[in-house]
Amino acid sequence: MDSRIWTDGQTRLDLIGHSPWPPSRLLSALVAGERVGDLPGDFVLIASRPDGGPQLIATSVLGTRPYFYLDRPGTPHHGRDLFALARSARLPWRWNLDALRGVAWFGHTVGTHTLHPEIQRVPPASVLIHSGSHWRVTADPFWDDTFGTPRIGLDDAVDIFDTVLDEQLAHRPLISLTAGFDSRALLARALAVGLTPDALTMGHGRSTDVVIATRIAEATGLKHSVVQLEAEDYFRHAALITRLTGGTKTIGNWHAFFYCQDRPPNEPHLVGSNGEFARTFFWDKGVLARGVGLGGRLAARAYWAARIGGRARRMAAFLPFLTPNGRTDAIAFSERSLRLVTTTRADGLDVLDRFYATERVRHFIGNGLNLCGYFTAPMSPFLDARVIRAVAALPRTEKLGSNFHRRVIARNAPQLMAFPVGGTPVRHRAEAGYWRRRQQDWVPYSPMAGVYGDPRTGEILRDSPHIAHFLSAADREHVAVAGATEVQEFLLTLHFAGEAAGAA
Structure with missing residues (x-):
């Protein structure tokens, strides 16, 4: 695993990801009051003490490596494995519907969402300290500035x-x-x-x-x-x-x-x-991009409404549990997602760039x-x-x-x-x-046609108890025979997540 461990006998430091600085220097910089947004690399830093003293988690400006924590009184629970964390904290498994919407419509979660509603992903550009009762989260203003x-x-x-x-x-x-x-x-x-x-x-x-x-x-x-x-x-x-x-x-x-x-x-x-x-990334279209930029937040809002709305409509016939209230669920999710990336500048492309990163x-x-x-x-x-x-x-x-x-x-x-x-x-x-300009025909490398055509895929879609938690037998059969690969991809992912969680 891409991690480094350092200890002086009193404090253990785990650095997940990469920084040109060693873990001890990163911690010293934070203790000295340096902003986490000024630290080099892309990492999650964890400082823990065997004597039960304060524990610290710090993330770089993106902190791309997944790391999770549970914010409740008592023993601090945190770790790299969401499912192991839920078990160690003795949490009954529950599904986070907004996280599932993110995976279905964006291809990923947003904010601090995880598949379990009580467990959060550690946010970027932040320092979290647990001193015996709860996690105190301090966010660096890097992305606002x-x-x-x-x-x-x-x-x-x-x-x-x-x-x-x-x-x-x-x-x-x-x-x-x-x-x-x-x-x-x-x-x-x-x-x-x-x-x-x-x-x-x-x-x-x-x-x-x-x-x-x-x-x-x-x-x-x-x-x-x-x-x-x-x-x-x-x-x-x-x-x-x-x-x-x-x-x-x-x-x-x-x-x-x-x-x-x-x-x-x-x-x-x-x-x-x-x-x-x-x-x-989201709008590399020359002079047309300037219109999105000048349109500010309203342009970014329209972009997300169209992007999420289109995918939500395509999936609605197969995954009705994502939108029990119809298109209003997709609109509300789009609005919540956009609020995550408010910026001091009104440029619509800056809003989209921040969301991308x-x-x-x-x-x-x-x-x-x-x-x-x-x-x-x-x-x-x-x-x-x-x-x-x-x-x-x-x-x-x-x-x-x-x-x-x-x-x-x-x-x-x-x-x-x-x-x-x-x-x-x-x-x-x-x-x-x-x-x-029309680009040359791009020849891809994905073997997913073989995955969708494998008999095991049909068996999972029809018989998985984790998918059955959300869809009727008729709906599962519809997905299995309709050939809607984006829906099948999502449900296969949900199935394996349910297996990892031990969900019923």
Whole structure:
């Protein structure tokens, strides 16, 4: 597991995730009054004393590794395994309906929700202290302040990115290599400082990621490994994957576990997680993006209403328990989700960017990092507070069309610009109307057709007592024969979570 343990005989420190600082230095900085938002890396830090003294949990600005706590008087309960935590606290299992809505409609939970309504996920950019009665939570204002900082130039942001990445490259890590911009930016800097790292790609021989990554590896002299996914692995490892993700990573996104399982234990592993924060993930559409930005919170509100409403409508016929009050349940959930990312700036794209980082990256990608972290030690410069702050301060034009990534690549390894992204070579700036251009046919790597076609899937959908808790026999049969894969994906995930929880 990607964690470090330190003790001086009186205090035990567990660092989950990555920081260039050792656990003892992080704790000393917090004790000295430094803001958690100023600490480098992406981590959860746990400080405990065997004598029963105060216990502390601190998270970096994203704190992507899942960690959970129960806030009630008495003995402090906290840990990495949601289901084990519920059992140790002797909690009868109950389902959190809003968490299930998040997993169904977003593909992840939001806020501090977990599948159990009494257990919370530790929030980002926070310090929690338990001194004998309850948890006291102190939130750092990092995310309230970040989008209001003065603008900086593109090269200044690239300088900060390179500095943070150089700290991680000092570990001579393995690099995840795809056909996209994020991993290309990481490799560009590695080549610029004289490294030829091992590269790892997921997919089969015809998948786009493998085709492009293989060409890059051959041209730059990298040792390149390819991992193919097998449908059988999804059933074989379902119990462990469910525990590692708190049951909130849908089965179609379990690939990070299989991707890393044959690597050496705790191998330093460079990934591009949160790279989309520098690319306007939710609305990278050139001049149209400016309209969303100027529309402020109302534009962001309309975006979420459409996004959640569409998915909720598609699922309503199969999963009526998510919307017992009809579309008003989806609207209310959308409003609650948007309130999590209020910002001091009125720019609608800033609201969406904050949601992407603090909700989608922290939950969806964080679960993936935890899966990979069961084997390797993943880290990403895009998760570090210094890079997040620099990217947030860029003018929006530098975050559209992957212009930030283009500059990183051009400055560090311009030879990588010859390899296409989306079917065309990488230009120094995104061309006008880039978002309207039809991309090449993308060949995916997912084996999920084999999972859905496996007889075990039909048996689970029809016979699982955990699914039967929510759906009638007729509704379960409807799901099994209708071929609605997004619904089947959600219900398979719910089934394995129910197994882990021992729910009836």
